[in-house]
Structures are given as C-alpha cells and as structure tokens.
Amino acid sequence: MKKILFITGVLLAQSLFSQETDILNVVTTPDGFYSKPGRVRKEDRKIDGSPYVNGDKFEKVMIKDYSKNVQDLRYNAYRDEMEFEIGNELYNANKTEGLKVNFPSLKKTYESINYSYDSKTNSGYLVLLVDSPKFSLYKREKMELMAGTRSNNGFTKDANDYYERDKDLYLVAKNKKFSKFPKNVSEASEFFSVDKKELETFVKSNKINFNKEPDMIKLVEFINK
Structure with a gap:
C-alpha cells in the first residue's frame, strides 16, 4: 500500500x-x-x-x-x-x-x-x-x-x-x-443466519437490549465469533 x-x-x-x-x-x-x-x-x-x-x-x-x-x-x-x-x-x-x-x-x-x-x-x-x-x-x-x-x-x-x-x-x-439493525431475536436469527435457540440463550444470559448501543455491539461481536 x-x-x-x-x-x-x-x-x-x-x-x-x-x-x-x-x-x-x-x-x-x-x-x-x-x-x-x-x-x-x-x-x-x-x-x-x-x-x-x-x-x-x-x-x-x-x-x-x-x-x-x-x-x-x-x-x-x-x-x-x-x-x-x-x-x-x-x-x-x-x-x-x-x-x-x-x-x-x-x-x-x-x-x-x-x-x-x-x-x-x-x-x-x-x-x-x-x-x-x-x-x-x-x-x-x-x-x-x-x-x-x-x-x-x-x-x-x-x-x-x-x-x-x-x-x-x-x-x-x-x-x-x-x-x-434487527429489532428482536427472531429478526436477528434470520438476518445473521444463526440458530434461534442459541441466540435466545445468549440474549437472555447477557440481558441484551436491541435498542442500546453497547448491547448491539456485544451482539454483533458474538455473531462474528
């Protein structure tokens, strides 16, 4: 470069x-x-x-x-x-x-x-x-x-x-x-093509709020792993 x-x-x-x-x-x-x-x-x-x-x-x-x-x-x-x-x-x-x-x-x-x-x-x-x-x-x-x-x-x-x-x-x-950005677990599961139950477990255990920026970041970082 x-x-x-x-x-x-x-x-x-x-x-x-x-x-x-x-x-x-x-x-x-x-x-x-x-x-x-x-x-x-x-x-x-x-x-x-x-x-x-x-x-x-x-x-x-x-x-x-x-x-x-x-x-x-x-x-x-x-x-x-x-x-x-x-x-x-x-x-x-x-x-x-x-x-x-x-x-x-x-x-x-x-x-x-x-x-x-x-x-x-x-x-x-x-x-x-x-x-x-x-x-x-x-x-x-x-x-x-x-x-x-x-x-x-x-x-x-x-x-x-x-x-x-x-x-x-x-x-x-x-x-x-x-x-x-998806509004809920159902939308996120479909959009990111991940297992819904696995995503639900992560969201629940981490108390993810789909309207809060830190939680959005945490969710996308989890999806990217």
Whole structure:
C-alpha cells in the first residue's frame, strides 16, 4: 500500500485555496482529502442550536498511514461533512471512500463510505462501531433543520429555525450491503443466519437490549465469533 504523506508548505496565489495575498501553512495530501476543499457557506439567518453532535470544538484526529501533522476536524451532522478551519475560514474536507477518521478524545471513528439504505444511495460518514469481514456495525448521526414559527401578534417574537437531532440509525453491513439493525431475536436469527435457540440463550444470559448501543455491539461481536 502506497504510503500517504502530508506536505506542510506555504501556498500562494495559485495555491490550494486560490488566495491572492494570504500566505498559509496548510497540510495537504496526495489523495485529496484536505486538498481543494469546498469553502463552507455561512448561513444568512439566525439558527438556534448546533449541527455538531460532538460539540463545536475542532479535535485532533488520527488517520491510518497519514502523518500526525494533520488539520483538526469536527463532524457536521447536518451537512454530513468533516470540517476544518484555516484562519477565519471554514472548509469541508473531501470525502475519500473507505477513509477512517479516528477522534481519540471522543473515542469515535468515522468512516467515509458509499452505502445504500432504504432504496437511497448515500455518500457520507458513519460511526464505525464494529469492524469485521463478517458483519460490521455502523451508526448514522444526523441533525435536521427545523422551521421556526412566526408570531401572529405584536406581543411575541418570531422563533428562529433550529437544529434538532434525529434518532441515530444503526446499520449492519455485510459485503457492502447495509440493513437496519434487527429489532428482536427472531429478526436477528434470520438476518445473521444463526440458530434461534442459541441466540435466545445468549440474549437472555447477557440481558441484551436491541435498542442500546453497547448491547448491539456485544451482539454483533458474538455473531462474528
């Protein structure tokens, strides 16, 4: 596998971000993850709440085969983008299929992946919970933009639009085919092609709750053994 190196350099007029006067120290990559990114468009209205499920702070990241000298990132769950900042400007990193971005402080790894679910094809980031050649478990985090309300009298103020977190979606992947995590033992037995009685015994002895993330992880790890 070709080693991916980061180059820290001074970029001028025909540089990464086409800025005519600024001199920037920017980390770039041959595969394009940080190069030629799209500048994030600023909202032209007041929106309450935050599109960031992990907070607004940019965090240190680790990416396999990359130098440690990389831009700090944060995940925008509304736009489904990894953002980084240079000066006062905000940029989206380019999506690179299969790239895994580990946030050590958050104990979370996001994978950039093309996947199909509910008859729709998506290209975005999923939280990788179980990584296995058999069954992998992912979580989709999503923020929705909800409409505010307009005041119908002169005594109350209009309410701004606001971000609201959608329910996390858990997906099981096998051979790049994604399916919603099963709801119960019967569905799990059929989906994973395992003996129902054996699965029932495991679920009962480990008090598995099909709606709790730690139990989902435990179940998929058991299936993969």
